[in-house]
Every structure is written in structure tokens, then in C-alpha cells.
Amino acid sequence: MxxxxxxxxxxxxxxxxxxxxxxxxxxxxxxxxxxxxxxxxxxxxxxxxxxxxxxxxxxxxxxxxxxxxxxxxxxxxxxxxxxxxxxxxxxxxxxxxxxxxxxxxxxxxxxxxxxxxxxxxxxxxxxxxxxxxxxxxxxxxxxxxxxxxxxxxxxxAASRAHTDLFGARAHVLLENIFWLPAWLDRYEPDQFDRVEARLMDVFAGGIAQPDARWSPAPIDLAHAETEPGRAAFLLAATRLINELGYRGASVQRIAAELNVTKGSFYHHLDAKDDLVIACYRRSFDTISDAQRLADAAGGSHWQRLSSTIATLLDVQFAERAPLLRTTALSGLPADVRSAMVDRSNRIARRFAGTMMDGIAEGSMRAVDALIAAQALMALQNAAFDMRKWAAAMPRDRAIGVYASTILFGMFDDRAID
The missing domain is CATH 1.10.357.10 (Tetracycline Repressor, domain 2)
Structure with a gap:
């Protein structure tokens, strides 16, 4: 047969x-x-x-x-x-x-x-x-x-500085393309042309006003760990999942990274899904802390936004305690994945609120803040993959160049002037 x-x-x-x-x-x-x-x-x-x-x-x-x-x-x-x-x-x-x-x-x-x-x-x-x-x-x-x-x-590229800048732009552009399906379903199909035009407006002109200065203030995110052993598992898991994806980072590999037994892993966490959820919560809490502390410091909303983004990029480039990428979402159960996306959306809405206030006070361009917020989520999410790129230059310069792709647009060279 x-x-x-x-x-x-x-x-x-x-x-x-x-x-x-x-x-x-x-x-x-x-x-x-x-x-x-x-x-x-x-x-x-x-x-x-x-x-x-x-x-x-x-x-x-x-x-x-x-x-x-x-x-x-x-x-x-x-x-x-x-x-x-x-x-x-x-x-x-x-x-x-x-x-x-x-x-x-x-x-x-x-x-x-x-x-x-x-x-x-x-x-x-x-x-x-x-x-x-x-x-x-x-x-x-x-x-x-x-x-x-x-x-x-x-x-x-006319110089090495331009090569670095074009590389950052390429990475952020691709990451935004990959991130589109995560939020585009909130729009009716007949609005896709508008979404495209508004997103391209962010790529072309950025979020900041043309005369805005890049002078972010560092935000101290340090806090005491109540469970140092559990925190070590979360950081090791985050690094491996970012590199290998949810399924590629096995419990055995995570335990080996810390030179402990699998039994030690299950002492801190009940299952691998619990680990990924805990990693996401730690990452989302880090982003929320940066947003909250930037608001508490005061200043213009442009200052608050730029300080938040600079702090989060420093976290990603330092690699000591990186944020978990969205690469793990596809391995999670549907209900858990939905909850994680909802938390991500709340963070994006806070970025959007900061931009709306910045537009009202005149420190930011009149962009579609909801769409620009998703571009920022893609930017900070993807930065982990650029840590080797960032290591080839002073940290402050790497942060400024990478952030410029969305904050000043993808065709503005002030980041290397």
C-alpha cells in the first residue's frame, strides 16, 4: 500500500x-x-x-x-x-x-x-x-x-563608528520586525497601513525632539536578595535561555552552569516552567523598578525616559543580571504565556504614558506613543544579543549608540558626532 x-x-x-x-x-x-x-x-x-x-x-x-x-x-x-x-x-x-x-x-x-x-x-x-x-x-x-x-x-560605512551605528540599527530593525506579531493583533486589519506609517515615523524621526540632548542619569537598581541561592539560579537560567531558547536551556545545563546538582535546582524551584516564570517576573520587576525610580527622580519626561532606557541597556550589556528575552515565550503553556505578555503590555503602556506626557510638555515628538512603546520594548529586549558588540567600545558610548536607533531615529548620526 x-x-x-x-x-x-x-x-x-x-x-x-x-x-x-x-x-x-x-x-x-x-x-x-x-x-x-x-x-x-x-x-x-x-x-x-x-x-x-x-x-x-x-x-x-x-x-x-x-x-x-x-x-x-x-x-x-x-x-x-x-x-x-x-x-x-x-x-x-x-x-x-x-x-x-x-x-x-x-x-x-x-x-x-x-x-x-x-x-x-x-x-x-x-x-x-x-x-x-x-x-x-x-x-x-x-x-x-x-x-x-x-x-x-x-x-x-564611512568609518568604524558608522559600522557600529549601522549594526545597531540593523539589529533593532530586525528585532522590531520579529516583535510585530506580538502586538499587531490589537489592531484591526484595516488599520495596518496606519500602524506601518506610525512605526516608520518612529524609525525615521525618533522619539526625542530634534534639539534634545542625550544626558541620562544613572538609576541605582541594586537591592538585597532575600534568597541568594534562588537568585543565582534565576540569573544562570536567564543567560542560558537568552542564548539557547527555553527548550535548549535544560535543567541539567542550568545546574551545570552553577556547578550544582539537579536536586539543588528542585530545592529552589518546583519545575522548569516555574523557573521561566520566575525569570520573567524578575526581569519585568527590574524594568518596572527603573521606570518607577526615574519618575521619582523627577525632571522632564524626556529625561525620565532616556534615563530608564540607558539603565536597562546597561543591565543588558553588563550581562551580570540580564533581562529575559521573549525567546522563552514559545515554550510556555498558553495561559502562562498570555499572562507574561499581559505584564509586558503593562510595562509598554507605562512607556507610552511617559511619552504622552513628554509630548504634552514639548520634550518629545508627537509620535504614536503606543506604537513607539512597542519599539522600545523590542529595543531593550534585544540588547542582550549585542553585548559583544557593546564590549568593543566604552559602555556609555555603546548605550548611546544603541539607544539612538529609536530615541533619535535610524537616520540621525548625532550618536557618533
Whole structure:
């Protein structure tokens, strides 16, 4: 009996039809795998779940992909191919601003098609670093090519300082593209064009007034740990999850990082999900503390916002106690994931409130504060990945250059003047 999911032997006249059928089935499997990865992470995805999503049996899926790791790698590669194709399209525009505008427009159009059910969402790249060899090296090389082509949207760099600045812009732009699905569903589809225009306005002009000065005041976030042993677990777990994703950072790896037994882990926490939830709460509390202390210090709302962002970027670049990235969300149960997103949204709304007050007092541009707040969430969330970039220059300069991408816009060179 022939497997319903596998192509049968065909004659020469039917070869083209058979090839199209094979590709269509393979594409459907990849789309289902992307959906599963986005919900459960690459490590949590199963052949059985992917098969169910496309109406096949598990054996049919294994005809196309022998190993689950190969299926996940193919889904990641598909995402990278889509990004490279959009970057090629955007690169044909005449100016940096037109290229960034085109890249954003292509992604917004893609998300609109996903919302209408005309296209499946692409796989998020959270678990890419946790892939097994030889897939890992190949995928990371492709990711570096995505980053290089994104950086090239700003054209040739005239100096090392411009290379650093363009790298920061590329990273923040990509992170905002990846963060879009987390908040875009709060808008009606007929508002997507407006969202695109308002987000591009933030990319182009930033949040600050053109004559604003960058002079953030440091905020002291130090506080005594009531449970030092538990805090050490949270910090080790945060670093590993940021690097390897939720599933890639196993309890055993976290315990090994601290040179303790798995039993010690369960002395402090009941389960791995409890660990991730605790890491998120610590991270969100850190952001909320920075916002609250900036408000308590007073000054203009521009001063409060810039001081908060500078403090959080310092936390990320220092790596001693980083904030947990959103990469862990896809591994969490749906109800817990929803609760974490809700907390993130409350923090974003506080950023938005600060901006609204800043617009009223004249210290910030008249941007859409709700959309700009999401751009700030993406910026501070992604900074952990740029710690090696930041280590190559004085910390204050790294913070200023990275923050400038949203606070002053992606086409303003005052950060290196």
C-alpha cells in the first residue's frame, strides 16, 4: 500500500505534476512546523503534531524529513530565505530611508496575509542557536547573512563608528520586525497601513525632539536578595535561555552552569516552567523598578525616559543580571504565556504614558506613543544579543549608540558626532 503522504512513481509526462505535488506537500509541512515552533518552540514540536495540522499521518511527515531536528532546521531556513528575499527587494530602493520603509512594508504586507489566512506565519528564530550540528553552523551563517544585508540598507560605512551605528540599527530593525506579531493583533486589519506609517515615523524621526540632548542619569537598581541561592539560579537560567531558547536551556545545563546538582535546582524551584516564570517576573520587576525610580527622580519626561532606557541597556550589556528575552515565550503553556505578555503590555503602556506626557510638555515628538512603546520594548529586549558588540567600545558610548536607533531615529548620526 502506498503512503498517502508520499509521492508515487510517475511517468515522464506526469513528472512535473508530481514535483509540484511534492513541493506543495513539503511546503504545507513546513508551514505547519512553523506554527508548532511558534507555539511550542522547536524542541517542543513533534512529528505527530505537525502531521495533525496538515491532515497526514506521522509516517508521511518522516518521508519528507527523517528527523525532527531537520524539519525544524528547514522551517528556520524558510524564514531566513523569506527575510533575504525581502532584503533583496528593499535593497533596490535609492536611499537608506526608502530601503527601510520598503522592508517594513513587505513585512507588514506579509503579516496582513497571515491575518487573512492567505499565508502561514514564518517560524520565529528563537531556538536557532539550540539547533544541532551540522544544521546549527549552516543556519547561523545564514542568519549572519541576514544581518549583513540588513546593515547594508544604510549603504557603505564611512568609518568604524558608522559600522557600529549601522549594526545597531540593523539589529533593532530586525528585532522590531520579529516583535510585530506580538502586538499587531490589537489592531484591526484595516488599520495596518496606519500602524506601518506610525512605526516608520518612529524609525525615521525618533522619539526625542530634534534639539534634545542625550544626558541620562544613572538609576541605582541594586537591592538585597532575600534568597541568594534562588537568585543565582534565576540569573544562570536567564543567560542560558537568552542564548539557547527555553527548550535548549535544560535543567541539567542550568545546574551545570552553577556547578550544582539537579536536586539543588528542585530545592529552589518546583519545575522548569516555574523557573521561566520566575525569570520573567524578575526581569519585568527590574524594568518596572527603573521606570518607577526615574519618575521619582523627577525632571522632564524626556529625561525620565532616556534615563530608564540607558539603565536597562546597561543591565543588558553588563550581562551580570540580564533581562529575559521573549525567546522563552514559545515554550510556555498558553495561559502562562498570555499572562507574561499581559505584564509586558503593562510595562509598554507605562512607556507610552511617559511619552504622552513628554509630548504634552514639548520634550518629545508627537509620535504614536503606543506604537513607539512597542519599539522600545523590542529595543531593550534585544540588547542582550549585542553585548559583544557593546564590549568593543566604552559602555556609555555603546548605550548611546544603541539607544539612538529609536530615541533619535535610524537616520540621525548625532550618536557618533
Amino acid at each position: 502506498t503512503d498517502a503522504g508520499a509521492p508515487t512513481q510517475v511517468g515522464i509526462g506526469e513528472e512535473e505534476t508530481g514535483t509540484k505535488r511534492f513541493r506543495a506537500k513539503r511546503d504545507a509541512i513546513l508551514a505547519a512546523a512553523a506554527e508548532a515552533i511558534n507555539e511550542q518552540s522547536a524542541k517542543g514540536m513533534t512529528f505527530a503534531d505537525v502531521a495533525r495540522r496538515v491532515g497526514l499521518n506521522t509516517t508521511s511527515v518522516t518521508y519528507y524529513f527523517k528527523r525532527k531536528e531537520d524539519l525544524a532546521a528547514a522551517a528556520f531556513e524558510h524564514t531566513l530565505d523569506l527575510l533575504l528575499a525581502m532584503l533583496d527587494d528593499a535593497a533596490a530602493e535609492a536611499s537608506p530611508q526608502a530601503r527601510v520603509r520598503r522592508f517594513l512594508a513587505l513585512n507588514m504586507a506579509r503579516l496582513a496575509r497571515v491575518q487573512r489566512g492567505e499565508e502561514r506565519a514564518m517560524a520565529v528564530l528563537s531556538d536557532l542557536r539550540a539547533s544541532e550540528e551540522p544544521n546549527r553552523t549552516r543556519l547561523l551563517n545564514r542568519w549572519r547573512e541576514v544581518f549583513r544585508r540588513t546593515r547594508a540598507l544604510w549603504g557603505p
